[in-house]
Amino acid sequence: MPQPATELANAMAAAYHAGDMEGVLALAARAGNVGDETGQLLLALAQQATGRYEEAAASFRQLAQQRPEVSAYWNNLGVACRLGGDPDAAEQALSRARSLAPADADVLYNLGLLYIQQRRWPLARETLLDAVEGAPGFIEARLQAAYACYVCGDNTEQEAMLLGAADWPAQPAGQALILAAMLSAQGDLDAALRTLARAQLPGGPADAPLRLRITAQRVLLHERNNQLEQARRELAQLPLDALDALPGDAHQARADVWRAHAALAMRAGAWAEAAALYRRALALASDEETRASAGFALASAYDRQGCRSEAWQALQDAHAIQLEIARGVLPDLLAPDSQPLQAAEVDRDAYMRWTPLPAPDSRHSPVFVVGFPRSGTTLLEQMLDAHPDFRSMDERAFIHELTERMELVGQRYPAGLAELSATEADQLRAAYFRMVGRVLPDLGQHRLVDKNPLNMLCLPMIMRLFPQARIILCLRHPCDVLLSCGMQPFRSPAFMVLCSSLQRLARGYVQAFEQWYRQVEVFRPQVLEWRYEEVVGDLDGHLARLGAFLGIADASPMARFAEHARSKRFISTPSYAQVTRGVHAGAVGRWQGYREQFEPVLPLLRPLIDRLGYDA
The missing domain is CATH 1.25.40.10 (Tetratricopeptide repeat domain)
Incomplete structure (x- = not known):
């Protein structure tokens, strides 16, 4: 004699809440037909919990067809289909759930997981960030959102998602490995090691x-x-x-x-x-x-x-x-004529229309270290950081983020710089130093070193906010720079594309310097050129020159940069090992070993090689 529906549902519920999923399945099998909606739901959940994903999908599909207005049924159907290896059906079901409950963090989280599985990274990032916005305490969503940001090269949102991650509950081992990698990438070794130690x-x-x-x-x-x-x-x-x-x-x-x-x-x-x-x-x-x-x-x-x-x-x-x-992140950049390094310029006439604004003097402005990546910027940063007057913050894109901040509030960059009021400029500087403060809470009276090579493409913003800043342009033989860039596993998707061929990389390098020199002619900033090969040959002389440029009475502490670098917990750039060994000539002329590969791009590079005073 079959059990009454209510009695069966109660027995299944008791087994389910006791964690006895096999018991739920056995009760359903003995009953033959689970007509009650609650019993059908418990059966579907038990099937999913025991890895019977196709059966779970069939059960949830039946529930969704019976009650199409219930987003939870479509959500669970999507999860079962994703886990069962049917991503198309999963997307259909989860999209239906989202249409019924647009702000449901659980639905958004599951849809984000599907996009990660499909390697549709921008969609995963956007969807998971939406999930966290609706449920800031949803740790699993924060972790996966951080991972999507990590893959997309969005360091700012990644760090925002991982705030407080050191205090999160222990994670399953697979998730702990991902979380530890991200924490390490943002310089928190202790939290990364703690995450691994607690992995379940x-x-x-x-x-x-x-x-x-x-x-x-x-x-x-x-x-x-x-x-x-x-x-x-x-x-x-x-x-x-x-x-x-x-x-x-x-x-x-x-x-x-x-x-x-x-x-x-x-x-x-x-x-x-x-x-x-x-x-x-x-x-x-x-x-x-x-x-x-x-x-x-x-x-x-x-x-x-x-x-x-x-x-x-x-x-x-x-x-x-x-x-x-x-x-999977920036498909548009794969077009042959794409320009991964895009930057806006200000011409002389536009600059002349800028309204003069109050601004900090040079000693209260950051020292900007710029230049194409792999030109010796990390070496110089560590030299400056070794001096007691200075503090560096590793490589941050804060100046670039100010350009995005302007766009978000409806101010076009760089055209909008001309129309900034003193209050708006103060607000942008305050936003910049808030970001700095999260990295260097104890900056105090130290002079800030902002080392980001590609800030060379953000000169309009630098000159609007910090017109008296000292800027150091790092130079190195263009072919050595390109070889070194080509040998690095950059995480930025734009740089992955830029370095994917020597021709594309050489073109980007030339375009960056052409823009730099055009903007230097417009703004006439205070710039010191710091040439890697000459520093290798005469470190003390160049440190004295650097000290004079920055107004430092005693530049000698900078000579101990290698010892200082060895004492640091984290250096984010690919030079993390090289800078601990001191200045050496091993990287000078390294490209000559690959001259055959460089021959096709030398005609493109030669005008810039000549302008910089190098030999081809």
Whole structure:
């Protein structure tokens, strides 16, 4: 005799709330037909909880058809379809749920997860940020929104999403690995290590690969922060023969362990050993970011051995991987004539219409360190930061963000600069220093060093807010700059595209400098040119010149920059290891080893090479 519907629903509810999902399924099977809506819902939830995603999708679809006005049924149908491998059906269901409940954070979160799975990163970012806006305490949504921002190169929103992340509850191991990587990327090593230490393992056979991945990430975090002794201690817990005991499909764990060993082999100068390990990691890594990182590292290992053709081929392969990452973020930039480095200019006539405004003097303005990336900006930043009068804040895009802030309030940039009132200019400066204060809360009376190479493209904003600022333009042989850029795994999607071919990179480099020189002619800023090759040849003389430009009585503390850099917890740029070794001539003329590859772009570069006083 079948159970009455109410009695069956009550029994199923009791089993469900006790966590006995198999019991729910058994009760439903004995009943044969669960006609009650509550019973149907409990059956669907139990099917989903036990991984029976196709059955759960069928049950939720039936519920949604019976009650099409209930967004929760469409939401759960979307989740079941996503987990069951039917993304099209998942998107249809979740879109229906969103139309019924546009501000439901749970619906937005699940739709965002689907977009991440589909690698539709801009949509994922927008949708997950909307979820967090509606539910600021929704930690899972904050984490996934931060991850989408991380992939999209949106550092500001990423940091906003991760505020307070050090105090979040322990995360499942897979999520902890992602969270730790993001926390480390924004310089919070302690929070990253704490996240890994508290990672929750699922139990069973999946634990061993995850433990190895967590330990491997600790190795890489310590190496990335120049803490080599700690990295070596962690590496001792990762013997390579431990990989033999892993399941055959534990590809990412093997790749992570090989990368950890390779990173310290590179630090030890064991280039051939590192190359062999990176080749293994590249062959097995399952995600694009890991494969791209291993590819660039492999190219560096080949380069150190003098294997130029192998290094160049590894670079081409790595850039191809990054181009696919960028395709999911900024597809428009992949057009052959696109300009990843876009910036607006002010001509002389427009500048003459600017209303004079009160502004800080040079000693109360930031010192701006600019130049194309890989021109020695990090080296100079660490020199300045080693002086007790100065504080640097690592690489931040705060000046660029002020241009976006103007656009958001309806002021066109740069045309709107002419119409700024003194109050509006003060508000922009205050917004800038609020952003600085989040990074350097103890700046006090120190002079701020704002090192961001591509602030060279934001000269109108700098000159409107800080017209007396001292600006230092870092220079290096253009071909050495381009080679070094091409060998770096930049995280910015725009830079992934820019560096994807030497021709595109050379064109962007020339355009950036042409704009710089046009704007310098307009604004006549106070600029010191800081030439890498000359600094290598005469450090003390150039530090004295730098001190005079900045009004420093004693520039000698800057000479101890390498020791200072070694004491820092985090340096965000690819130069994090180089700047700890002091000034050396090894990077001068490095491009000559790749002259054959540079020949096609030399005609494009030659006018600028001549203008900068270099030889081709």
